Amino acid sequence: MASFLIGAAGFILAMAALGLVRIIRGPTETDRMMAAQLLGTGGVAALLLLAVASHTPSIVDVALLLALLAAFASVAFVRSTVSRAAPSSDATALK
């Protein structure tokens, strides 16, 4: 059972790694912002599987933290793009 669960965790991580190809290639920055979503969901799934496979309930807490921080990272990605699009009030006035 443990082997199956770790295998599933590896498969999901491999899927997330494949998805990273899209993040690297872009073509737009919006594609890049999905990185935290991709790794957040995949990482949480992999960690939950590892927690059950290794009988270590505290790993569930790591998954919980990862879920919170992936959400925060997404907001940080979006913010850094927006603040660049309109760096100051002068730039908006020029438009």
Add this chain to the structure above:
Amino acid sequence: MTVALAFDIGLGILLLAVAGWAVAACSTYAATIAFIVYGLLLAIAWVRLFAVDVALTEAAIGSGVTGMLLLSAAARLRVIEPAAVAAGTPLRIAVGISCALISVALAAAILFPPDVVFTLAPAAMAHLPESGLGNPVAGVLFVYRSLDTLLEKAVLLLALLGVWSLAPDRFWGGIPGLQVYRQRNAILIFFAQILPPLGIMVGIYMTWVGADHPGGAFQGGAVLAVMWILVMIAGLRDVPPIGQRWMRLLVVVGPVVFLAIGLAGFALAGAFLGYPAGYAKPFIIVIEVTLQISIAVTLGLLAAGPPERIQPQ
């Protein structure tokens, strides 16, 4: 066992690939995203090394807060990015070779371990029950090596002082230059209203379980800091000016309480940072709770940066 090893090999290759991307990416923005992804993956690697406490810290501080700091700096510095001149190829090759040599030397140290494995785990476990704690890492941090932890708090405070002192004179006591959403975004505001209550609960939970299970004041404080930053970014609450008294009090309350209990140790237990027998756990909980508040505020202010404008009257 072979499945687990295959998992570790895959994770290791992925880690190295993402790290390579972070070093080699063309744009700083892409490199920073790679760094955040790397941090999330590294947390999984720490789990595989049976270091759950470290995994929590790496995810919260190593990836979360550091990544956000680098992202906002990258967004600001983007205008001058093309100006940088890359190093010449011969230099890159030479540096590459020397770095590879260093890696090989370290790898050799890993591949040929000493015959006698040195460990402090039995010693740490032997006296852990006296402290009332169940988590050996918390035991090391707050009982055996509490001086390190106290000094680490001093480092955080000094870093904050250093960041603040970079402000131009006219902005001293002003508002940190954390970039917030100029136009209020309804979705983001909704997010910043709904996530922090959950996050605060998780942060307090992290600190509370830290006594017996992986977790603790650092991880909990980092979660609180992240939630505070989210609220400030969304524009729900203003970034407070650094001159504000309540905020400065919150920044120092943890280290001051820690130091006070440490000094009280001279009278109560006969040693600096000693706890009176039987009362170790209540003292440690008081230290952890106040530290968590201070860590949250300090991390948030470090991420917000030096003051860049003064409070409008």
Add this chain to the structure above:
Amino acid sequence: MNFALNIFTVLAVAAGAFFFLAGTVGLLRFPDVLTRLHALTKADNLGLGLIVLGLLPHAGGLLGALKLIGIWLLVQLSGAIVTQLIASLTRQDGSRA
């Protein structure tokens, strides 16, 4: 009973893994940002839900199971909101999408 539960876990986890596969295929193959975003969030959240479902019998009691469900709900919630945020950004400057 134990055997039946294990079968249930294997099936649910395998189905969940399949949805992660689907999400990644969508992310790689779909033509524009909004569809890719859709594929990623929808499929991955469903995949995570199935995996959580499969792990429930092994969660170690009611509290552990509730924690797993709580994490799934948290990911759902933040995923939905963040997707909205990214999508609204894409629509604001359609030229770059």
Add this chain to the structure above:
Amino acid sequence: MNAAMLFGLCGAALVGFGLFGLVTNPQPLRKILAFNLLGSGVFLLFGVIARRGAAAGLGADPVPQAFVITGIVVAFSATALAVALLLRLFEATGQATLSADDAEEDSR
């Protein structure tokens, strides 16, 4: 070959990557990032030492783990200070370079 050794090799390679980025990358922000990579490689080596010291029913020696936790917090403090310095330099001079030649050209 076991997990500890594997991640140890990973950490050794990461130190090399980080050092390479630190030396060759012309932009200070990328240097800060590379420095963090280097640091995490060193932490990973510590993690391997901790894992090897597994005893007394623990999965890993708690003492190196506590060092790494302290190290991560200190590394963050240093990063925050470095980023603030860099942004201040950018504000004061309109550029962010560590190259002495560039600075001289500017002052002329």
